[in-house]
Amino acid sequence: MEFNGESDHIHLLVDLNPRVAPVKLIANIKTVTSRLIRSRFPEYLRQFYGDKRVFWTGYYFVASCGGVTIDQLKSYVQNQETPSGNSPEKKPEIGSP
Template identity: 70%
Template sequence: MAPVKLIANIKTVTSRLIRQEFAGHLEKFYGDKKVFWTGSYFIASCGGVTIEQLKSYVQDHAYPVGQFPSR
């Protein structure tokens, strides 16, 4: 299975499960929005990146405006 398909499947299933279990709580934050996850993802092999590169990616990843407090 191609990585992009795997990630899409994971996002689909986890979105459905999270929305079912936490529907009331999520409605406060997402309202009627149909999209739970962003379209982006990061994937690398064990030897493909350094821990510093991974940390940098996670720390610099942009969040939707107003969704998370500033760092």
């Protein structure tokens, strides 16, 4: 699994069993992370969200990847733009081995 984020979204690379519906995984991740973040940073979040109960949006994007190695995918996720907007010097080429 790899993880990286930007100011308005996150990137996850997961190896998911075909029997697990992606919507179930996403719902679980959103539920667990929302509870964890709210319990650890309640005062900070209250400044921005007030008493709003929804932390994540209802949207998500899932794609399967073929034709590239796991190492290439990991490199791609690790080298996405940072939340500060600073891009890494060179992004990996996904289409070539």
